[in-house]
Amino acid sequence: MKLRNTPAAVAAVALLALTATACGGGSDSGSNGDKITVGIKFDQPGLGLKTPDGKYVGFDVDVARYVAKELGYTEDKINFKQAPSAERENLIKNGDVKFIVASYSINDKRKKEVDFAGPYFLAHQDLLVRADDTSITKVEDLNSKKLCSVTGSTSAQNVRDKLAPDADLQQLGGYSECLTGLQNKRVDALTTDDSILAGYASQKEHQGKFKLAGLRMSDENYGIGLKKGDDELRGKINKALEKMVSDGTWEKLVKEHFGPSGYKYEPAPKVQG
Incomplete structure (x- = not known):
């Protein structure tokens, strides 16, 4: 059936559209x-x-x-x-x-x-370091180290402002960039939630190269x-x-x-x- 362009037809189309929206779950x-x-x-x-x-x-x-x-x-x-x-x-x-x-x-x-x-x-907020690094065992050790996190990270600010104010903070565009820097020894540690760090360290290409420091700097x-x-x-x-x-x-x-x-x-x- 072909609907003519009449007020009644327009109203019918509007009603059908409203009904369809209601049936769609919102x-x-x-x-x-x-x-x-x-x-x-x-x-x-x-x-x-x-x-x-x-x-x-x-x-x-x-x-x-x-x-x-x-x-x-x-x-x-x-x-x-x-x-x-x-x-x-x-x-x-x-x-x-x-x-x-x-x-x-x-x-x-x-x-x-x-x-x-x-x-x-x-x-918990933690640090990821190279697997063979024994120089970072507590937060204070970062005062003489290069710390990496993403730009604007609250984790990095927490370390620099409260825990290790003399850490050399490097802020990059993403955690993958920090990980590359850590592997190439351009930085000494990467900080964010330990679950995120564990996820990166668990990737097949990274297994055995990194370890978590286990510092639990926040909940x-x-x-x-x-x-x-x-x-x-x-x-x-x-x-x-x-x-x-x-x-x-x-x-x-x-x-x-x-x-x-x-x-x-x-x-x-x-x-x-």
């Missing part, structure tokens, strides 16, 4: 019918990495898959979206994602904008970020995280993604109610 929910969009990192080995062949791998990625499955979404119904650190709150508030699993440390500032389920992992409780006030979803995700720990999946995933680095990880933290 554009601000991070889900579309039987699919769900989840935010992860694309550039963090061991945690969240998009490989050259388009696959998504890492501890956070597998946590996201487990949680989504418990929410009723099979793997083929998950759409992964890149969630850079500076954009995470906006992605959640704008409804671009349903939740975010991306080395997302819970803190009071972020809790003003979004809610968190979890925590599901306890990381970073990773949580799953979601829209503020969505208590129902938060409760469901917390139950999924508790199940992941109790059925042994959490331990299995930690060993799989971080084990090759020799990383001494913390036990699974208690999920907050």
Whole structure:
């Protein structure tokens, strides 16, 4: 049937469009019918990495898959979206994602904008050094060393401002650049969360070349970020995280993604109610 361009026809088209939108699950929910969009990192080995062949791998990625499955979404119904650190709150508030699993440390500032389920992992700021380096055993040893981190990193500032003010801080564009500098002896240490450092050290091409200093310079409780006030979803995700720990999946995933680095990880933290 061909609709004529009449007021009645225009109204009918508008009604159909409105009905279709309502049936689609809403554009601000991070889900579309039987699919769900989840935010992860694309550039963090061991945690969240998009490989050259388009696959998504890492501890956070597998946590996201487990949680989504418990929410009723099979793997083929998950759409992964890149969630850079500076954009995470906006992605959640704008409804671009349903939740975010991306080395997302819970803190009071972020809790003003979004809610968190979890925590599901306890990381610490640490140092990555060359495997044969015995000169750095405590933070103070950095006072005569070249320390590398990414531009604007709070981890690097923490060391320089509070722990080792005389460290020669080198700020580069990415952790991969710092790692190359560490391997070539242009810098002496790389600092950020130990989970991120372990991810790099666990990569096949890096195994045996680096080690974590084990200094634990901060506590970073990773949580799953979601829209503020969505208590129902938060409760469901917390139950999924508790199940992941109790059925042994959490331990299995930690060993799989971080084990090759020799990383001494913390036990699974208690999920907050």
